[in-house]
Amino acid sequence: MRIAHRVIGTALVATLLTQLTACGTLFWPDRRGQIDGKVDPVVAVLDAVGILFYVIPGLIAFGVDFATGAIYLPHGTQAQVDPAKLRPAVNPDGSVDKARLQTILEQELGQHLPLNDPRLIEHKGSVQQLAAFGLVPAA
Template sequence: MRISPRVIGSALVATLLTQLVGCGTLFWPDRRGQIEGQIDPVIAVLDAVGLLFYVIPGVIAFGVDIATGAIYLPNGTHAQVDPAKLRPAVQPDGSVDRTRLQAILQQELGRHLPLDDPRLIEHRGSTEQLASYGLVPAA
């Protein structure tokens, strides 16, 4: 039985594409955005399997998981701050004073959050997006 070169090529491409994406990013997408923590050994081993078979995709898998933060174990805690307590950090023009915000978060959560970290992912929104979620924009 002869296997078509197209089938072999397709299987090879599919295998390489699955290795290009980090395991932690696929299995635990809710972990993305973490900037530090303890490395999850399960994710590290799964990424290392990619190194055994294909060196370049394995390195890329590690890179994706580390860059997205999905390789780190979650703390298991979630922190919420009342939006009313965050209002002093919002300036009249709508911009956020990062030092004041950092001080409020440290006082409320008891943790120092590095808001000046270059790996911090900042999402910008608009009043239309807030209205689509049924939220009233107020600063």
């Protein structure tokens, strides 16, 4: 009888731990960081199943997937822009003019990127980080 309790307890703990992690973040970690797009129905259904069995962990899974952007379908395209074409968007003091950058990206990529979106996460770099990538600061 004691072994049955351990097996049930272990199964319950394993189930709760898997439900506390968001499905999209767990299965497709490369999707994290997206700020918009079409919702992936597979991730939404998996998170909804979590709500059916365990309300709080299911809601947490939805929240984590929306917060990380893992619930959105990937856009499927990647693009690179020549750094020389981006130089006009850099001011003499090293700051980036978002309006000019957005115009350049729209011309090169043919897509409207919302650079003024409040959900956009902006990372600051340093000279050491540029050197690690073999780049020389030229601002």
